[in-house]
Amino acid sequence: MPATNRKRCLVVGLGISGLATAIRLRRIGWEPVIVERAPDRxxxxxxxxxxGAGLAAARRLGFDHAIPDRSVPGGRTFTVTRDGDREPGLGFSDLAGDRRMMLRGDVESAAFDALPADVEIRYATWPTRIEQDGSGVDVTLEHGGVARTERFFLVVGADGLRSTVRRLVFGPHERHLHRLGYMTAALALPGPLGGAPPRDGISLFEPGRALWLFPFVDRPHSLLFSYRTDDVDGQFTGRPADRVRAAFGPEPAGPLLGRALDELDDADSFLFDTVEQARMAAWSSGRVVLVGDSAWCVGLYAGMGVSAALAGADLLGTALDRHAGDVPGALRSWESRLRPFITGYQRTGVRGRLFFTPDNQRQIALRSITARGTRLPVIGDALRSLRSRSRVNRERDFDIARGSSSAA
Ligand SMILES: Cc1cc2nc3c(=O)[nH]c(=O)nc-3n(C[C@H](O)[C@H](O)[C@H](O)COP(=O)(O)OP(=O)(O)OC[C@H]3O[C@@H](n4cnc5c(N)ncnc54)[C@H](O)[C@@H]3O)c2cc1C
Incomplete structure (x- = not known):
């Protein structure tokens, strides 16, 4: 196809949604230009x-083979107390279905490597104004203190939870973001954590606060602190490591929790954020469409952030290809197909907060009973079978573009 016939499209954000969108649009003959606010990847x-939903999309996008599965085969999960008591626990490895576990950077790098070399990427660049008419979108882009306006056929906002595209076109963040009242702190440990066998999944639950140690087959644990708070804004005052320590106090931390808190103290940086969802009445307006966290951030507790980003971007390309020449029609069809799944993931994201951070002793006790049951011969099989047929699992593994289970 001659370059003049290609559809020039602006993708804002070089995260997983932006990369997947650019790969998919390039494949249907469009000409994506990616702008990223950060100075580098x-x-x-x-x-x-x-x-499964994300894996099926990654397969079609051509990079599923480059995404490692770092889960521990037959891995064990334990629940521990501050004092060091331990008992069998429930972890990610107990979730049925088609799933892999990895670091976010594994997916980013697989997608980046799959991006065709002729896709233009501009770093340290972001939009400051977006105006559209019936045939195109004028976007003012800022780079190095210079603002320049360019015209695009379509603009895709893939710029994450606090999206600038969403703010410029759909209104302020407060209109679309919903806090769940929880904070998380996450860190990929640089080395083994004393007292935590590297291949074991370990969690510690107390009402309204939890520590998770996710195991990998080939690298040290990834830490996740999760806690409930009535004062999210107050959590962003002072040092994040001190906020987490205060949230897990005032009782003595004990050996494992104490070492995990020390790791946060010593880390150069770690993820520290409130858990939020983006809820919007519509994900597009004319020729501007949002994809991934900017449109629907399902929240950390859904476990579907990356899968939804890949599935949404993949389906967007399919819809634009099928409705060639009718962008609004393509975007309507895309959204009506995708929305029921995203609504389901968001529901899981709200309910899942109690899986990650039980609210009270009763939930902690119930979890302990379920974990023991899962390890009994007959009851365990029955529980696994129930779990694999649950709505949540069916949604997670449903290949949205193909309209069937990813395992089928
Ligand atoms: C550095 C990083 C680490 C993360 N770590 C985890 C994790 O450990 N676990 C987890 O579950 N999720 C993590 N996430 C979130 C997870 O990647 C997303 O939920 C999911 O992949 C969907 O991502 P997205 O591409 O829609 O948004 P994001 O991953 O947020 O990517 C958005 C991109 O847009 C860029 N951007 C933002 N504003 C602008 C602007 N105005 N102009 C241009 N570019 C802009 C950002 O720099 C970023 O590169 C992380 C995200 C990032 C950016």
Whole structure:
């Protein structure tokens, strides 16, 4: 196809949504230009899971083979107390279905390597104004203190939870972001954590606060602290490591929790953020569309952030290809197909907060009973079978573009 016939499209954000969108649009003959606010790639991140819905999309996008599965085969999970008592626990490895576990950077790097070399990337660049008419979108882009306006056929906002595209086109963050009242701190440990066997999944639960140690087959644990708070804004005052320590006090931390808190103290940086969801009445307006966390951030507790980003971007390319010449029609069709799944993931994201951070002793006790049951011969099989047929698992593994289970 001659270059003049290609659809020039602006993708804002070089995260997983932006990369997947650019790969998919390039494949259908479009000409994506990616702008990224950071001065370079952002390959960082901690533990993420990739479920069937995302794996199926990654397969079609051509990079599933480059995403490692770092989960521990037959891995054991324990729940511990501050004093060091331990008993069998429930972890990610107990979730049924088609899933891999890795670091976010594994997916970012697989997607980046799959991006065709002729896709233009501009770092340290971001939009400051977006205006559209019936045939295109004028975007003012800022780079190095210079603002320049360019015209695009379509603009894709893939710029994350606090999206600038969403703010410029759909209104202020407060209108779309919903806090769940929880904070998380995450760190991929640089080395083994004393007292934590490297291949074991370990968690510690107390009402409204939890520590998770996610195991990998080939690298040290990834740490996740999760806690409930009535004062999210107050959590952003002072040092994040001190906030986490205060949230897990005032009782003595004990050996494992104490070492985990020390790791945060010593880390150069770690993820520290409130858990939020983006909830929007519509993900597009004319020729501007949002994809990934900017549109629907399902929240950390859904475990579907990366999978939804890949599935949404993949389906967007399919819809634009099928409705060639009718962008609004393509975007309507894309959203009506995708939305029921995202709504389901968001529901899981709200309910899942109690899986990650039980609210009270009763939930902690119930979890302990379920974990023991899962290890009994007959009851364990029955529980696993129930779990694999649950709505949550069916949604996680459903290949949205193909319209069937990813395992089928
Ligand atoms: C550095 C990093 C680490 C992460 N770590 C984890 C993790 O450990 N576990 C987890 O579950 N999730 C993590 N996430 C979130 C997870 O990657 C997302 O939920 C999921 O991949 C969907 O991502 P996204 O591409 O929609 O948004 P994001 O991953 O947030 O990517 C958005 C991109 O847009 C860029 N951007 C933002 N504003 C602008 C702007 N105005 N102009 C241009 N570019 C802009 C950002 O720099 C970023 O590169 C992380 C995200 C990032 C950026």
């Amino acid at each position: 952002r390959p960082g991140g901690y533990f993420v899971a990739l479920f």
